[in-house]
Amino acid sequence: MTLTETKIEGCFIIEPKVIYDERGYFFESFNAKTFYKNTNAKVRFVQDNESFSSKGVLRGLHYQNGSYAQAKLVRVISGNVLDVAVDMRRNSPTYGHHVSVELSCTNKKQLFVPRGFAHGFIVLSDMAIFSYKCDNYYNKASEGGIIYNDKSLAIDWKLSEDQILISEKDLLLPSFENSNYEPY
Numbered sequence: 001m002t003l004t005e006t007k008i009e010g011c012f013i014i015e016p017k018v019i020y021d022e023r024g025y026f027f028e029s030f031n032a033k034t035f036y037k038n039t040n041a042k043v044r045f046v047q048d049n050e051s052f053s054s055k056g057v058l059r060g061l062h063y064q065n066g067s068y069a070q071a072k073l074v075r076v077i078s079g080n081v082l083d084v085a086v087d088m089r090r091n092s093p094t095y096g097h098h099v100s101v102e103l104s105c106t107n108k109k110q111l112f113v114p115r116g117f118a119h120g121f122i123v124l125s126d127m128a129i130f131s132y133k134c135d136n137y138y139n140k141a142s143e144g145g146i147i148y149n150d151k152s153l154a155i156d157w158k159l160s161e162d163q164i165l166i167s168e169k170d171l172l173l174p175s176f177e178n179s180n181y182e183p184y
């Protein structure tokens with residue numbers, strides 16, 4: 001397993017060691033000892049999520065506020081997505097900056113998104129199964145987010161506007177400047 005810290009401190013790209021043989025492949029999708037040793041992240045994952053989405057579906061940009069903030073370890077089991085994490089930590093030197101990385105069943109890359117980030121992804125393949133670990137439970141009342149096409153963030157989602165499929169809820173999310181983000 002190799003871990004590479006991104007330009008945003010605390011946000012890591014993880015590439016597992018894949019073992020191929022005549023039957024197919026095997027890799028450890030999570031190993032606590034390696035993960036904690038290499039990220040020094042003080043997280044204890046308590047919830048796994050999985051979602052299925054068709055091409056063009058954009059889920060995000062979401063976070064949970066305050067004490068319900070979630071760190072996430074995200075990966076793609078099938079398909080190919082562009083995954084995006086936006087630094088919402090006002091005291092961070094990379095406040096308002098984002099990381100975007102293609103995660104796919106082919107590259108088997110994972111992204112560790114610490115607490116204090118808005119997170120989302122867009123499906124670039126015909127479909128995608130997205131699987132991730134969270135270090136805090138879902139809490140609907142604490143949900144927040146920012147609109148995907150916020151001008152100040154200028155995220156390149158790779159697909160054209162007419163290809164993007166987004167929920168009514170996500171279309172109503174506020175701009176980055178007007179977000180309701182509460183520090184954890």
Ligand SMILES: Cc1cn([C@H]2C[C@H](O)[C@@H](COP(=O)(O)OP(=O)(O)O[C@H]3O[C@H](C)C(=O)[C@H](O)[C@H]3O)O2)c(=O)[nH]c1=O
Pocket residue numbers: 049051059060062063119120121137138167
């Ligand atoms: C997140 C979540 C949702 N739900 C229920 C609530 C709704 O009835 C249904 C779909 O929820 P939602 O539309 O919020 O799902 P996504 O748009 O995929 O939300 C996720 O999108 C981006 C990618 C994220 O990083 C977050 O994990 C999460 O906000 O699942 C649950 O029961 N538990 C949960 O942990």
